[in-house]
Amino acid sequence: QLQLQESGPGLVKPSETLSLTCIVSGGSIRSHYWSWIRQSAGKGLEWLGRVYISGSNNYNPSLQSRVTMSVDTSKNQFSLKLSSVTAADTAVYYCARADGDHDYWGQGILVTVSS
Amino acid sequence: IQLTQSPSSLSASVGDRVTITCRASQGISTYLVWYQQKPGKAPKLLVYAASTLQSGVPSRFSGSGSGTDFTLTISSLQPEDFATYYCQQLGGYPLTFGQGTKVEFK
Numbered sequence: 001q002l003q004l005q006e007s008g009p010g011l012v013k014p015s016e017t018l019s020l021t022c023i024v025s026g027g028s029i030r031s032h033y034w035s036w037i038r039q040s041a042g043k044g045l046e047w048l049g050r051v052y053i054s055g056s057n058n059y060n061p062s063l064q065s066r067v068t069m070s071v072d073t074s075k076n077q078f079s080l081k082l083s084s085v086t087a088a089d090t091a092v093y094y095c096a097r098a099d100g101d102h103d104y105w106g107q108g109i110l111v112t113v114s115s
Numbered sequence: 116i117q118l119t120q121s122p123s124s125l126s127a128s129v130g131d132r133v134t135i136t137c138r139a140s141q142g143i144s145t146y147l148v149w150y151q152q153k154p155g156k157a158p159k160l161l162v163y164a165a166s167t168l169q170s171g172v173p174s175r176f177s178g179s180g181s182g183t184d185f186t187l188t189i190s191s192l193q194p195e196d197f198a199t200y201y202c203q204q205l206g207g208y209p210l211t212f213g214q215g216t217k218v219e220f221k
Contacts, residue, residue, distance in 0.1 A: 035210075044201075044212060044214050044215055045158070045201055045203075045212040045215075046212070047203075047209055047210040047211065047212070049209075058208050058209075059209075060208075060209040061209060062209070094157055094158075096157075100163070100205055101148040101160055101163040101203075101205065102148075102150075102158070102160060102203075103160045103163075103169065105157035105158060105159075106157065107156075107157055108157055
C-alpha cells in the first residue's frame with residue numbers, strides 16, 4: 001500500500017522559504033507524477049503544482065515565481081520550496097500522487113507563517 | 116478554469132438521496148474528479164473521469180456529466196457520508212477545485 005508522509009517545519013517566518021518533503025513508501029517514486037496541494041480556511045483547496053523525475057514540472061501561475069518542486073529518487077521523496085512567504089501561505093500542505101487524479105495523499109502538515 | 120459547486124452546504128438525513136453539482140467555466144470533457152474530505156483528514160478520491168468509481172468506494176456514490184456540468188449523487192446517505200465534497204478539474208492548468216459542499220446532518 002502506497003503511503004505518503006509530509007515533513008518539515010510547522011512554523012516559518014515571513015519572507016523566509018518554506019521547505020517541505022514528502023516521503024513515499026510502499027512504492028517507487030519513479031514513473032509517477034507527484035503534487036503539492038494546500039488548504040487554508042480562506043481559499044479552500046489550492047493545487048500548487050506537480051513534479052516528475054524528468055524535471056517536467058507544472059506550477060500554479062499564482063505561485064510561479066516563488067515555487068520550486070523536485071524529486072530525489074535516491075531517497076524516494078519529493079520536495080516543495082516556497083519562497084518569500086507571507087501570512088497568506090499559512091495552510092495545511094498535502095502531498096499526493098498525481099497521475100491525473102490524486103489517488104494517494106499524505107496526512108497533511110500545518111505550516112504557519114508568523115514571526 | 117473555474118469550478119462552481121452547488122449548494123455550498125446542505126442538510127440531509129440518513130437514507131436521503133443527495134445531489135451535488137459542479138459547473139466548469141469552460142468545457143473539460145470528462146476530466147473531472149470528486150473527493151470526500153472529513154475533518155482533519157486528507158481528501159479521499161471517490162470518482163474519476165467524471166463517472167468512474169474509485170476502487171473500494173461504495174456503489175451508492177455515482178458521478179455523471181461531461182463538458183461543463185457534472186453531478187455527484189449519493190443514492191442513500193449513510194452516517195459515514197457526512198463530510199465535505201470537492202470537485203476538481205484535470206482539463207487544464209492550473210488544476211482547480213470547487214469550493215466544496217458540506218453535507219450536514221439534518
